[in-house]
Amino acid sequence: xxxxxxxxxxxxxxxxxxxxxxxxxxxxxxxxxxxxxxxxxxxxxxxxxxxxxxxxxxxxxxxxxxxxxxxxxxxxxxxxxxxxxxxxxxxxxxxxxxxxxxxxxxxxxxxxxxxxxxxxxxxxxxxxxxxxxxxxxxxxxxxxxxxxxxxxxxxxxxxxxxxxxxxxxxxxxxxxxxxxxxxxxxxxxxxxxxxxxxxxxxxxxxxxxxxxxxxxxx
Numbered sequence: 001x002x003x004x005x006x007x008x009x010x011x012x013x014x015x016x017x018x019x020x021x022x023x024x025x026x027x028x029x030x031x032x033x034x035x036x037x038x039x040x041x042x043x044x045x046x047x048x049x050x051x052x053x054x055x056x057x058x059x060x061x062x063x064x065x066x067x068x069x070x071x072x073x074x075x076x077x078x079x080x081x082x083x084x085x086x087x088x089x090x091x092x093x094x095x096x097x098x099x100x101x102x103x104x105x106x107x108x109x110x111x112x113x114x115x116x117x118x119x120x121x122x123x124x125x126x127x128x129x130x131x132x133x134x135x136x137x138x139x140x141x142x143x144x145x146x147x148x149x150x151x152x153x154x155x156x157x158x159x160x161x162x163x164x165x166x167x168x169x170x171x172x173x174x175x176x177x178x179x180x181x182x183x184x185x186x187x188x189x190x191x192x193x194x195x196x197x198x199x200x201x202x203x204x205x206x207x208x209x210x211x212x213x214x215x216x217x218x
Contacts, residue, residue, distance in 0.1 A: 002103045003216055004181070006157055007094075008148065009128075010166035011109035011116050013188035015095075016123075018085035018111075019046065026079045030072045035062055043191055050168045050194050054110055055138065073134075080115050087123040088187060090209035095124050097217060104155060106130040108147040108164070108174070130154065143173035148180055165212065168194075172201055183212065 012018045024042050031038055040048075048057040058064045064072065098105050105128050107116050113133035120127055132140065132147035140146045148162065164175040167185040175182035184202035187209060189195055199205045206212045 002098070002101050004103070004163040005161040006104040006106060006151060006155065006163075007098045007216070008106045008108055008151065008162055008164045008180070009095075010164075010168070010171050010185070011107055011111050011119070012085075013167045014165055014171075014185040015087055015091050015107075016085040016119055017088055017188075019049075019188070022080060022083050022085055023076070026076050027072070030075050031062075034064070034068050034071065038062065046189070046191060046194065050191075050197075053143065053168075053170045055141075077112070080111075084119060084122050087119075088209050090213060092124050094209070094213050094216065095120075095126065099126060104129045104151075106132075106147075106151050108132045108142050108166075108171070110134050110141065110170075143170040143177070145174055145177040148174060148178040152178075163216075167198075169197070169201075172198070183215070185212070 009015050012023060020042060024045050027045065028040065031040060048054070048061065052060065058069055058072065095105055107128045107130070109116060109132070111133055112135050113131040116131050116133060117127050130151055132142070134141065148164070151157065151162065152159070159179040160181070163181045163183055164171055165183045165185055166172065167188050172182050172184070181203045184198035184205040186195060186198060186205055186207045204215060206215065
């Protein structure tokens with residue numbers, strides 16, 4: 001019997017190894033064109049995505065206009081068309097086992113649904129049961145609780161039937177708003193501030209994918 005009927009997964013840096021090799025280089029190149037006087041390291045970018053989140057980084061901190069945001073998004077979309085990130089070793093096994101044992105796999109991410117579907121097909125050969133991606137309006141993206149509420153409504157689930165796995169604070173905020181268990185994905189971070197915060201504020205914290213697998217299935 002599955003510990004959780006529904007596994008809700010973040011995508012970037014939780015399941016897919018994407019930010020250092022794909023997302024940050026594209027964003028850095030965009031920044032050099034839109035804000036040439038602003039320099040940012042990968043560690044700083046990860047901190048901003050951690051808190052207050054990517055949307056706030058663009059609009060509240062960098063003060064992107066809608067036109068500039070569209071440029072950022074379109075540049076990024078063009079790049080990811082030909083760059084498919086690999087999943088962290090062990091995640092294909094977790095996802096397939098969850099499905100084989102009759103469970104659900106849903107994704108709540110700030111990537112686009114079309115790219116998430118492609119990445120899952122390439123790495124696992126399946127498509128998640130539900131995907132909530134960046135193409136949704138702001139009110140339907142995490143940290144808004146809308147995705148978890150919709151998952152519970154569609155599949156008639158209770159909060160204790162789900163677990164959210166994410167490497168950043170927005171996922172934690174969303175899970176807490178719905179009383180859903182939250183597992184911190186610690187395998188993508190080296191920043192001590194992020195690691196310490198996640199350890200203190202997660203229901204469960206895992207340093208590697210194997211620890212998560214054991215928790216879910218053993």
